[in-house]
Amino acid sequence: MRVENYVSPWEDADLVAFRDSIRRFVREQLLPHEDKWRQQHRSDRSAWLACGEMGMILPDMPSEYGGADGTPAHYAVAMEELTYAGAMSIALSINHIVGHYILASGTEAQKRQWLPKIASGECICSIAMTEPGTGSDLQGVRTRAVKHGDKYLISGSKTFISNGQNSDMVIVIAKTDLEAKGSRGISLFIVDTNTPGFQRGKCLDKIGLPGQDTSEMFFQDCEVPADCLLGGVEGQGFxxxxxxxxxxxxxxxxxxxxxxxxxxxxxxxxxxxxxxxxxxxxxxxxxxxxxxxxxxxxxxxxxxxxxxxxxxxxxxxxxxxxxxxxxxxxxxxxxxxxxxxxxxxxxxxxxxxxxxxxxxxxxxxxxxxxxxxxxxxxxxxxx
Ligand SMILES: Cc1cc2nc3c(=O)[nH]c(=O)nc-3n(C[C@H](O)[C@H](O)[C@H](O)COP(=O)(O)OP(=O)(O)OC[C@H]3O[C@@H](n4cnc5c(N)ncnc54)[C@H](O)[C@@H]3O)c2cc1C
Missing domain, CATH: 1.20.140.10 (Butyryl-CoA Dehydrogenase, subunit A, domain 3)
Incomplete structure (x- = not known):
């Protein structure tokens, strides 16, 4: 779809071949379901597994963590082909973002536990920053995580969360230190959505992207082990x-x-x-x-x-x-x-x-x- 047969300087022969295979896959395997996903306001889990199989969720992740040892250019190709085809219901980008949070900041155990499942599409992810009372000003989040022994109790509400109905795991932005000024008391937690105290709210009715399950999320004394703290050190979230x-x-x-x-x-x-x-x-x-x-x-x-x-x-x-x-x-x-x-x-x-x-x-x-x-x-x- 480039104009004037323009070839991006970063697109080498390997990426051209990758693009061809992704283009075929998107048009044959994803696009036929797009109308159904728009009507049901979420994509099917089987499609995530198929995307994982194609290596398009975390192509730029080291293979020891389930990736394909590619570069961000492989990921760019996947995003472009989804967009060119109009396959907008499957929000792969959230898995990509969450995967890179864990790769960059996670402990070795967190990387081994989550990254292969994120790359394969077995684990669908969300990232929950926005709250009903604050979005742009993330220092104002009110969700809190209080430590009790070797657990944290997370309480608060989030909204507008992509993949909110489908997600198996969510990265939650919460305050671990209510006294700390500005951003210093903020931490990120990796929360399994099967944890008691986690509840999905409604799938929100939007003017666009109807096939994406953008949702509310609630945490009420949601008890997670202390090793769910991303990177293992409090106050690093911001x-x-x-x-x-x-x-x-x-x-x-x-x-x-x-x-x-x-x-x-x-x-x-x-x-x-x-x-x-x-x-x-x-x-x-x-x-x-x-x-x-x-x-x-x-x-x-x-x-x-x-x-x-x-x-x-x-x-x-x-x-x-x-x-x-x-x-x-x-x-x-x-x-x-x-x-x-x-x-x-x-x-x-x-x-x-x-x-x-x-x-x-x-x-x-x-x-x-x-x-x-x-x-x-x-x-x-x-x-
Ligand atoms: C479809 C969809 C998917 C989303 N997915 C996610 C997700 O997966 N995870 C997640 O955490 N969030 C998600 N969001 C939330 C999104 O990131 C927030 O809506 C966005 O950051 C804006 O926050 P807000 O809605 O609270 O707007 P507010 O912070 O209330 O801001 C409203 C408006 O005020 C103006 N404004 C605010 N601050 C300033 C400033 N400093 N200077 C000038 N103008 C300003 C801007 O015009 C802004 O649009 C999603 C939202 C939508 C609609």
Whole structure:
């Protein structure tokens, strides 16, 4: 779907072959279920296992932990192919994020216990940061974890949690020290969702991504062994979050760039076929001028996303670049899909048309992973 047959500099022969196999798999094994998942508001567990089998959940994880010894570029390819196909119901990115929290910050025992199951799709993950009272300001979380001997009792409420109905394990952000100032009292816990005291709330009714089970979660004296504390040391949660958030933002950036490419391809195809006043919609000067702008934006977005992928592969991706990509690419995603939808006329408003789904699905990209205003704040600090 790249414009002008552009080839990303990071895409070598191995990645081209990987892309081919993922593309076939997504179109043959996932896409046929997409409508069913949208209706039931969650993906099927069997699909996660199939994705695990394809090696697309944690391709960039060392094989000793169940990964495929690949690079973030393999993961970028998987994300792009899901986006190009419109297979948006299976939120693999959460497993990827959680896997990397554990790889970066977990104890050896935590890595061995969880990573192979996350990579295989046997363990579906959530990450529970947001609460009804706070999202952007994570220092304000009220969920607390109190130590009793060799256990912690976790209590609090979370909301908007992706994979919330399906998840087998959730990383929970909680305060272990209520007296500590700012971020110092925050810790992360790995919680098995079979633990007594954990309860799923309702699956939330959203304007987009209807196939994703975004949910509430409740913890009431949820008793977990002390070795569920990520990394084994209290008060490290905020640092652990800050280390990983750039990668979450990179993932959103990569999906945004792919979604721009898909929107342009779909729109060119449609406007070429659709006739009005005796000619193709594409032949109106207004259409060509608008799509010329779109095409330039799509190419610029691709170059931006490629820089992010390359830096991620090189290990030099920093907060500033990830946040810039997140806000800039998702802002363009919103504008471009809106422009493209216009050329579909009334069909663009019908959910059976991919452009309508893309329009609704794209809106959240400017909100989750840290609202775009927060990303501008972060970039502003680098000036
Ligand atoms: C579909 C979906 C999936 C999600 N998945 C997850 C998940 O898996 N795990 C999870 O923990 N959370 C998840 N979230 C939550 C998401 O990350 C939060 O909604 C987001 O961080 C914003 O927090 P909030 O909703 O509390 O908004 P608030 O913090 O109340 O902010 C509202 C708005 O205020 C403005 N604002 C806030 N702070 C500032 C500032 N400093 N400067 C300028 N403007 C500001 C922004 O415009 C912002 O959008 C998900 C949300 C959705 C909708």
């Amino acid at each position: 640092v652990q979050l800050m280390q990983q958030l750039p990668y979450e933002r990179a993932e959103i950036s990569i999906q945004a760039a792919a979604s721009l490419e898909r929107a342009l391809a779909l729109t060119v195809e449609y406007t070429r076929e659709r006739k009005a006043f005796g000619k193709s919609i594409l032949d109106f000067q207004n259409t060509r001028f608008t799509l010329a702008e779109v095409k330039a934006t799509v190419l610029a977005s691709r170059l931006f996303a490629d820089l992010i992928v390359q830096r991620w592969v090189d290990g030099t991706l920093d907060t500033t670049l990830a946040s810039m990509g997140k806000f800039w690419l998702t802002d363009r995603q919103g504008e471009v899909i809106d422009d493209c939808l216009q050329f579909f006329g009334g069909f663009g408003y019908m959910n059976e048309y991919p452009i309508a789904r893309m329009f609704a699905d794209a809106r959240v990209a400017r909100i989750y992973g840290g609202a775009n205003e927060i990303q501008r704040e972060l970039v502003g600090r680098s000036l």
